Amino acid sequence: MSPNNRRDPTVSVVVPVKDEAGNIAPLVAEIAAALQGRDFEVIYINDGSRDATEQELLGLMATCPWLRQIRHEKSFGKSAALRSGVITARASTIATLDGDCQNDPIVIPTMIATLDAGAPRLGLVAGQRIRREASAFRKLQSRIANRLRRALLKDDTRDAGCAIRVFRREVFLSLPYFDGLDCFLPALVRREGFDISYVDVIERPRRHGRSNYGVSNRLWIGILDTAGAWWLIRRAKRVPHPEEVILGANPLRAAGYCDVQARDACNSG
Numbered sequence: 001m002s003p004n005n006r007r008d009p010t011v012s013v014v015v016p017v018k019d020e021a022g023n024i025a026p027l028v029a030e031i032a033a034a035l036q037g038r039d040f041e042v043i044y045i046n047d048g049s050r051d052a053t054e055q056e057l058l059g060l061m062a063t064c065p066w067l068r069q070i071r072h073e074k075s076f077g078k079s080a081a082l083r084s085g086v087i088t089a090r091a092s093t094i095a096t097l098d099g100d101c102q103n104d105p106i107v108i109p110t111m112i113a114t115l116d117a118g119a120p121r122l123g124l125v126a127g128q129r130i131r132r133e134a135s136a137f138r139k140l141q142s143r144i145a146n147r148l149r150r151a152l153l154k155d156d157t158r159d160a161g162c163a164i165r166v167f168r169r170e171v172f173l174s175l176p177y178f179d180g181l182d183c184f185l186p187a188l189v190r191r192e193g194f195d196i197s198y199v200d201v202i203e204r205p206r207r208h209g210r211s212n213y214g215v216s217n218r219l220w221i222g223i224l225d226t227a228g229a230w231w232l233i234r235r236a237k238r239v240p241h242p243e244e245v246i247l248g249a250n251p252l253r254a255a256g257y258c259d260v261q262a263r264d265a266c267n268s269g
Helices: 024-034 053-061 078-088 105-118 136-153 169-173 181-191 219-234 263-268
Strands: 011-017 040-047 067-072 093-096 122-131 165-168 195-202
Touching (some): 011 024, 011 078, 011 105, 024 040, 024 053, 040 053, 040 078, 053 067, 067 078, 078 093, 078 169, 078 181, 093 105, 093 169, 105 122, 105 165, 105 195, 122 181, 165 181, 181 195
Parallel strands (some): 011 040, 122 195
Antiparallel strands (some): 093 165, 122 165
16 A cells, blocks of 8 residues: 555654664554554655665565655755655644654654644644753753753743654744754744744663764754854744735725726726
8 A cells, every 4th residue: 555545644753864773663663553543654764874774664664554765865964854754744744753762752642632722823842851861961062052042042942952843744844944953943933923832751762873963063063053043033024914905805996986096097997
């Protein structure tokens, strides 16, 4: 059964991965259990993996018709992978999480219910980790980056790096796209005029492999990205809601009234 032969799902789970062999099958099983009874699809974005990630996904796709794989020929980064997944998703509600099994998908139904209850003002339900499984130095980096981000962006987000989130597809696609977008979703969603809700989640230990985010590409690039996001938010303007004026819907013109300046145009109409 191909995705095109099934009705559209109500939720698409987007999982960016790079070299996550060994973590694929356990997480796919957990997602399926968490969303049992719903029409859903799971989209893995294989961001240039060089291990057995593709083969493991192909093996699971043979028995899981709701599982899809989108492949990048080389690694373009997490933000690009998220964007590819959301663009190809068929549901209007998107859930995202990391592919390292540190995010527990059991909270996704609660987050979906929160998003639905807050519609249309609520644009994003974001997870916030209450127990980090990371080294002391990595926690220090995150603490510095989060404090700088909160001071500049005023987004009231304690943990912008938590990957488990639920949002509406059209909200995400309306955001400006840049590398590092995933760390600034709360601030950018607020920029568009939507509210944010938060759910506490517990981060689990990584089962296999290692993180693709190193010391050299985390803190300093994050500081530069924060400056760029600050500029975007300061440049935001109120978006007008255009409304077409229909001739027959104008009571004065429909009754034959016309001011002096518009007389010629009115008569010619």
